[in-house]
Amino acid sequence: MGVADLVLLSTHLPAADAVPSVLPGLALLPHVVTVHGMDVGVLLTDGHQAREPDLVLVDLVTDLMVGHGTLRSLAALELGCPVLAVLGETALGLVDAGWPADDVCATGAGPTEVGARVRLLLGRDRRGRGPVPAQGGGHAEPEAIRVADVVVDEASWSVRAGGQPLDLTFKEFELLRYLVQRPGRVVTRDLLLQEVWGLDYYGGTRTVDVHIRRLRAKLGPERESLISTIRGVGYRFSGPRGDHR
Template structure:
């Protein structure tokens, strides 16, 4: 998503990003809280110069754990004096190839299984702080619920049997039945899922998997 007033420069930027297989949309900052769930962007480019309240917008993006790159001229960046909470800054004019490289690096950092933050849609798992949030709202999980979610989210789309989950999450020292996995999944779903969010899928007669498109 590109947050900016649409103009010729922004249209040219969209054309360049499309050439590198990015899917783009342009929007102003009005009603951003409603726009984000509808568009579900992986990354936001924030055109600082064309937005009246870029600081407030940036704080909203940070609350939702959305990686953000701020685009601004050198004078604007200097005047901000460090008060804009973006993940990265690019000085205008810029080379589109540099922007693409930084965007890919930021996306990899935020979605890779070895990253400190695992993020898919509105779900964010901060592995450094052992915190989970959905749409910016922190969820209180037990240790095993957190470990189960982190393991599944680190392997999106892959199906795991209950026995495998017991082995990988509970370990060799656990001697209970495999139905404890069902109990934990049910409790986990009750805490992180609702009508607009479904992260853990059931594969009948096999087990569970994490859906990256939730």
């Protein structure tokens, strides 16, 4: 494989430092990398696909939620080129078969690994395989979860309360989603720490309490009681009976 034409979509600033900051191993390879913001429109010309790069990389290191949304937008474009998602080490545990990317790579991967992944992606026969399914494709979209007037939409990674969007961090979103998926169930602090922060997190359960407090504050005084504290055990998310779906 010779020199490939790659595009990196990233929110990292300055853009000139994006490649060595997001995927240092790539910076040591001879490929030509063009950096753009998270606007997939750069791959289009007057509504039509421009000349496609050999490979599109998406930065989920700088902003995980924005990067994931960009992956979904790329899937909807039905590009003919492969898409490689670049993630932080701790975020790799979030990847599953439904992710709209052809491969993933940790930000700390060295040039040998990065080069191997690029070669495999570019050499893979994509004919007959088609793009990653977008809406209406082979993978069903996750349904939004509603408890009371709180709606957690996994497809768009967004939360609305009383019809208004909530500005949550990634961990706050993951924590709320985990609780909302188990309405009425008491979840221990240890389990929340394990499921939301991961087995490799060495902090204590105090961080769970801090994030719960922030979640309640963002839900507002009229909804903070949806998250109940079970003294000495953990937390429970509850809404009006029959309002879980």
